[in-house]
Amino acid sequence: xxxxxxxxxxxLIVLKNNNQEEMVLLSHKIIFYPVGNGDTxxxxxxxxxxxxxxxxxTEKSKDCKSLEIDLDKQLKKELREAxxxxxxxxxxxxxxxxxxxxxxxxxELRHADKYKGKDxxxxxxxxxxxxxxxxxxxxxxxxxxxxxxxxxxxxxLRIGExxxxxxxxxxxxxxxxxxxxxxxxxxxLITDAGQIAPxxxxxxxxxxxxCHSPFIKMVDxxxxxxxxxxxxxxxxxxxxxxxxxxxxVGDCDSDILSDIVNISKKHENEDRLNWDLxxxxxxxxxxxxxxxxxxxxxxVPVISVEELLLHGKAGAYLVSSSNPIKNTCDAxxxxxxxxxxxxxxxxxxxxxVSGTEMYVTMEYPSEEKPLPLTFIIDxxxxxxxxxxxxxxxxxxxxxxxxxxxxxx
Numbered sequence: 557x558x559x560x561x562x563x564x565x566x567x568l569i570v571l572k573n574n575n576q577e578e579m580v581l582l583s584h585k586i587i588f589y590p591v592g593n594g595d596t597x598x599x600x601x602x603x604x605x606x607x608x609x610x611x612x613x614t615e616k617s618k619d620c621k622s623l624e625i626d627l628d629k630q631l632k633k634e635l636r637e638a639x640x641x642x643x644x645x646x647x648x649x650x651x652x653x654x655x656x657x658x659x660x661x662x663x664e665l666r667h668a669d670k671y672k673g674k675d676x677x678x679x680x681x682x683x684x685x686x687x688x689x690x691x692x693x694x695x696x697x698x699x700x701x702x703x704x705x706x707x708x709x710x711x712x713l714r715i716g717e718x719x720x721x722x723x724x725x726x727x728x729x730x731x732x733x734x735x736x737x738x739x740x741x742x743x744x745l746i747t748d749a750g751q752i753a754p755x756x757x758x759x760x761x762x763x764x765x766x767c768h769s770p771f772i773k774m775v776d777x778x779x780x781x782x783x784x785x786x787x788x789x790x791x792x793x794x795x796x797x798x799x800x801x802x803x804x805v806g807d808c809d810s811d812i813l814s815d816i817v818n819i820s821k822k823h824e825n826e827d828r829l830n831w832d833l834x835x836x837x838x839x840x841x842x843x844x845x846x847x848x849x850x851x852x853x854x855x856v857p858v859i860s861v862e863e864l865l866l867h868g869k870a871g872a873y874l875v876s877s878s879n880p881i882k883n884t885c886d887a888x889x890x891x892x893x894x895x896x897x898x899x900x901x902x903x904x905x906x907x908x909v910s911g912t913e914m915y916v917t918m919e920y921p922s923e924e925k926p927l928p929l930t931f932i933i934d935x936x937x938x939x940x941x942x943x944x945x946x947x948x949x950x951x952x953x954x955x956x957x958x959x960x961x962x963x964x
Contacts, residue, residue: 582795583934584762585941586802586833588875590917590926591617592624593839593893594654595877597804598631599791601761604638607645609804613658623918623926628662630928635677645755647683649806650786651691651702654839660704666718667711671704679718681755684709685770686723687785690731710735713742720753721746722787723770748772750823758794766790766828768816769808784812790828796935801869803831807838810847814860829867832938833931836902839878840894840916845901853888854900865902868909871937874902876916880923913940 585600594612601607608631617624635641646663649655664678665671689710693703712719714735721728724746729739739746747753749771758764770785786806793800805813820829837844845857857865878894881887887896894916903914920929930941 582762583932584793584795586931586933588835588877588915588917588929589627589630590623590625590920590928591627591877592918593879594657595649595835595839596627597835597877598634599763601763602795603761605644605756605761606635606638606640607647608643609647610649610655611646611659611662612654612656613662615658623923625926625928628658631662632675632677642678642680645681645683646679647787648685648688648705649788649804650685651688651705652807653701655806656701656705658701660701665704665708667708671708682709682712682719683753683787684719684721685785685787686721686725686728687770689713689721690725690727713745716742716745719745720755722753722767723748723772723785725772749819750825758792762795763791763793766792766825768820768828769812771815771819784808786812788812788816790830792828793933795933798935798937800832800933800938801828801830803829803834805835805837805844807841809838809841809843810845810858810861813837813844813864814858817860817864826867829864830869831867831872832869833873833875834868836874836876836898838893840876840881840898840902842893842895842898842901845898850895851897851901853897854904855895855897857901857905862905865905866909868906868911870910872906872909872911873931873938873940874906874911874914875929876902876914878916878918880919881916 582602584602587598587600589596589598591612592614595610596612597609599607611627613627614624616622617626618628660671662677663671664673664676684705688702688706691702691706693700693706697703709719709721713721714737724739732738732742747767749767749769751767753765753767756763756765767787767789769788786808788806788808789804791802791804793802817829820826842850842855845855845861849856876894876899881894881896881899883896890896899914906914915929917929918926920926932939932941
């Protein structure tokens with residue numbers, strides 16, 4: 557039997573034998589977009605469901621000369637090709653501007669008519685940390701995007717549909733009571749750390765979302781809790797018995813990651829620390845490795861974060877959603893992330909676990925022309941999709957497997 561390897565419109569691998577019978581090999585995709593020092597990524601499941609994490613667009617990215625992708629244009633193009641005008645889930649890890657910038661111009665919001673209509677993209681289910689509902693704002697901040705998303709999340713929680721809230725601190729219980737609601741009435745919309753979000757099933761969708769964080773204490777014990785209460789997930793894929801673990805992390809520092817490691821060990825959830833793909837926290841900031849010391853040439857991770865790094869599997873990948881990370885004298889003095897000292901640390905540990913490669917979104921495939929970075933997850937593990945398209949053109953896609961991650 558002669559087999560031909562092709563790609564269909566959805567990017568799924570299709571095998572055709574000499575009788576022209578099609579056999580579709582199940583595969584999921586994880587896509588990282590070059591949005592500068594910010595975050596936007598998307599999971600596309602083989603059943604067509606789409607989960608978007610964060611949204612960062614800037615005015616300059618709409619300029620065709622910009623190196624940052626025109627995210628509005630790119631995502632609408634992808635949805636149009638999929639014959640959709642919605643995402644199944646949009647998850648905001650937290651409400652810093654580099655994770656939500658210009659998002660209220662892109663999405664349709666249910667709480668006010670001025671955010672509806674035109675070509676706005678719908679959100680079936682909004683995922684937010686409890687902190688996004690509980691953050692306070694001054695009168696001068698009422699038009700800020702984080703406040704608009706707070707209003708949207710509150711509206712959806714009040715009416716009891718189209719939302720999932722992660723964590724139920726006492727402050728959330730108080731807010732519910734002030735709105736004539738109770739935790740019991742909304743418990744089907746709340747997922748705590750240590751639980752799996754019920755919106756997806758590994759048996760039906762081939763994926764599950766295990767919530768590592770936020771912990772209740774991060775909101776109740778802190779006046780400022782935005783980054784500390786970011787969403788952190790172990791996202792586990794299962795394709796024909798092959799397990800692939802993706803660590804999706806917001807802007808956590810080493811203290812939060814240490815809590816995650818220690819609590820996972822305490823509750824015998826250490827397997828949820830495993831990673832084939834790790835989306836590095838806070839744009840490759842050294843603070844995710846060691847909150848206190850950057851290091852002169854290389855950051856030395858605190859003990860618990862070192863444990864997390866050593867949970868990487870053979871063939872694993874790292875992704876820094878950030879600007880290019882230069883290896884220059886000036887870079888070693890740089891205050892804001894990305895930090896070259898952190899990159900040096902991550903690369904060392906990636907080598908220790910026999911990993912494959914560390915990618916930087918604004919360097920892939922080149923600094924001169926960054927493009928979306930796509931991982932294909934199938935029954936063989938994972939591979940990187942080589943994309944020759946420009947931002948406005950049609951993709952010429954060649955699947956080029958790298959050493960496989962994942963295990964059976």
